[in-house]
Amino acid sequence: MRSRRLLATIVFVICLGLITSALAQAPVPGAAPPDLDTFVAQVMKAFDVPGLSVAIVKDGKVVVAKGYGVRKLGDPAPVDGKTRFGIASNTKVFTATALGLLVEEGKLRWDAPVVQYLPGFQMWDPYVTREITVRDLLVHRSGLGLGAGDLLWWPASTYDRKEIARRLRFIRPATSFRSAYAYDNVLYLIAGEVIEAVSGRSWEDFVAERILKKVGMTGSNVRHSDATGSGNVAVPHAEIDGTVRPIKPFDSDNTNPAGGVNSSAEDMAKWVMVQLNEGALPDGTRLFSERTSRELMTIVTPLSVPASYPPEMAGLRMNFHGYALGLDVRDFRGRKMVTHTGGLPGYVSMVSMIPEAKLGVVVLTNQESGEAFDAISYHVLDCYLGFPATDWLGPYVKARAQAQARVAAAEKQATAARNTSSRPSLPPAQYAGTYNDAWYGDIEIANENGKLVMKFGHTPSLVGDLEHWQYDTFIVRWRDRELRADAYVTFSIDPDGRIDQAKMRAVSPATDFSFDFQDLLLRPVGSGRGTIGSR
Numbered sequence: 001m002r003s004r005r006l007l008a009t010i011v012f013v014i015c016l017g018l019i020t021s022a023l024a025q026a027p028v029p030g031a032a033p034p035d036l037d038t039f040v041a042q043v044m045k046a047f048d049v050p051g052l053s054v055a056i057v058k059d060g061k062v063v064v065a066k067g068y069g070v071r072k073l074g075d076p077a078p079v080d081g082k083t084r085f086g087i088a089s090n091t092k093v094f095t096a097t098a099l100g101l102l103v104e105e106g107k108l109r110w111d112a113p114v115v116q117y118l119p120g121f122q123m124w125d126p127y128v129t130r131e132i133t134v135r136d137l138l139v140h141r142s143g144l145g146l147g148a149g150d151l152l153w154w155p156a157s158t159y160d161r162k163e164i165a166r167r168l169r170f171i172r173p174a175t176s177f178r179s180a181y182a183y184d185n186v187l188y189l190i191a192g193e194v195i196e197a198v199s200g201r202s203w204e205d206f207v208a209e210r211i212l213k214k215v216g217m218t219g220s221n222v223r224h225s226d227a228t229g230s231g232n233v234a235v236p237h238a239e240i241d242g243t244v245r246p247i248k249p250f251d252s253d254n255t256n257p258a259g260g261v262n263s264s265a266e267d268m269a270k271w272v273m274v275q276l277n278e279g280a281l282p283d284g285t286r287l288f289s290e291r292t293s294r295e296l297m298t299i300v301t302p303l304s305v306p307a308s309y310p311p312e313m314a315g316l317r318m319n320f321h322g323y324a325l326g327l328d329v330r331d332f333r334g335r336k337m338v339t340h341t342g343g344l345p346g347y348v349s350m351v352s353m354i355p356e357a358k359l360g361v362v363v364l365t366n367q368e369s370g371e372a373f374d375a376i377s378y379h380v381l382d383c384y385l386g387f388p389a390t391d392w393l394g395p396y397v398k399a400r401a402q403a404q405a406r407v408a409a410a411e412k413q414a415t416a417a418r419n420t421s422s423r424p425s426l427p428p429a430q431y432a433g434t435y436n437d438a439w440y441g442d443i444e445i446a447n448e449n450g451k452l453v454m455k456f457g458h459t460p461s462l463v464g465d466l467e468h469w470q471y472d473t474f475i476v477r478w479r480d481r482e483l484r485a486d487a488y489v490t491f492s493i494d495p496d497g498r499i500d501q502a503k504m505r506a507v508s509p510a511t512d513f514s515f516d517f518q519d520l521l522l523r524p525v526g527s528g529r530g531t532i533g534s535r
Contacts, residue, residue: 006145053265088342095328145174150514170439192257236346272360
């Protein structure tokens with residue numbers, strides 16, 4: 001009996017401790033988490049983030065909308081709640097919402113074929129061309145591979161939006177239609193073209209007038225190129241050769257529908273409130289209907305759930321996962337979470353919403369650390385959902401170290417396997433010439449004083465020097481080192497001793513997936529076909 005009383009006392013004390021711990025970290029209603037500033041500072045230091053902003057929305061009110069750190073290293077100008085960041089792919093739900101407005105007006109249907117609104121649109125497969133719908137444009141199940149076609153606009157190219165759309169017909173699918181998930185950007189460009197065709201207004205004008213203005217996002221804009229302007233704008237930063245420093249912002253407006261919005265903590269808080277309120281605006285009017293809200297947040301493309309998690313990240317365990325319309329949907333701590341991330345050179349961000357709890361968190365950064373926005377977002381979510389304090393910083397520091405170690409090991413393995421005594425089959429001059437890829441276009445390999453230089457015909461920044469790697473494989477070292485995308489170039493020689501084709505792939509597994517070099521098939525044009533001869 002006594003032992004039972006003792007056991008009961010121990011259990012009570014443990015439970016009381018857990019409750020006290022949860023209450024200690026839970027924010028007072030209407031207030032920010034008590035340790036937010038301290039935690040954000042720790043995260044920024046751990047991941048070398050110069051500046052970021054955080055917005056927290058709870059129960060229809062903005063609890064936090066503030067900045068931390070500086071807009072640019074070496075400049076004391078601080079980040080505040082009005083500082084603009086490129087939100088990148090967090091733009092996608094704006095595009096989906098714009099389509100939803102047009103659906104409400106009866107000007108298009110989610111499940112109508114795209115060719116009904118863009119008669120000239122084509123994919124590789126005529127069946128897909130005929131069947132792909134407006135909804136399909138948003139949910140990454142078209143059959144295109146990861147990032148397929150991104151080289152048409154990334155880095156900034158000379159192609160305009162309509163020419164990029166025209167060239168999609170030449171991109172071979174990676175899987176059959178609607179059979180697999182593979183994240184893409186170019187079909188959001190097509191979604192922007194649908195909006196223009198149906199509304200008579202550019203995607204930029206439609207989103208600015210019909211969404212940003214009505215929501216009250218007066219400090220936001222809709223073009224990648226606006227990130228180059230002056231004013232209260234965070235400067236993008238990235239780690240280049242081991243040092244975090246300012247870099248040039250991405251300024252091409254071709255794919256604004258996929259990632260062009262620039263916004264602030266204050267404005268994103270307004271946007272999240274509208275999403276959590278199922279389209280209702282603060283004045284009682286509606287931006288969109290409850291039905292459109294359900295469409296935006298309902299899974300269309302199912303995604304697999306990881307079989308296991310590191311013990312320190314057990315809190316991320318999911319029971320379901322899928323992609324909706326411009327939004328990722330999963331569960332977090334047993335609650336439905338609607339979320340998305342965004343990434344551009346020097347900017348990464350995360351938006352997370354728990355509709356049941358009327359809770360939203362936004363983290364915008366001017367450095368490329370996904371670990372930073374993850375740690376902050378989950379820390380804040382735990383606080384408001386009433387979970388005991390969890391160390392999110394330590395696990396993400398460990399995860400980054402492990403990722404860096406995997407990249408280093410892969411690069412070391414490639415170097416170890418290299419045959420340094422091998423030589424190319426042709427003299428340098430005979431690799432030179434114009435090559436063509438069916439969907440990208442022309443790429444030149446020039447012989448400049450006995451050294452080979454690769455130049456992408458429609459991408460001014462993709463100019464690089466070819467260094468022999470082994471056999472008939474070279475590495476192109478891009479002269480713009482901010483690209484961080486050096487690539488292998490492997491030539492195939494036909495039986496006549498002439499170059500038949502060349503293929504490319506990124507050297508480092510850390511290369512951004514939008515450098516879809518692996519999708520190129522380069523064939524010599526005209527007299528550019530080299531022949532084995534004397535060196």
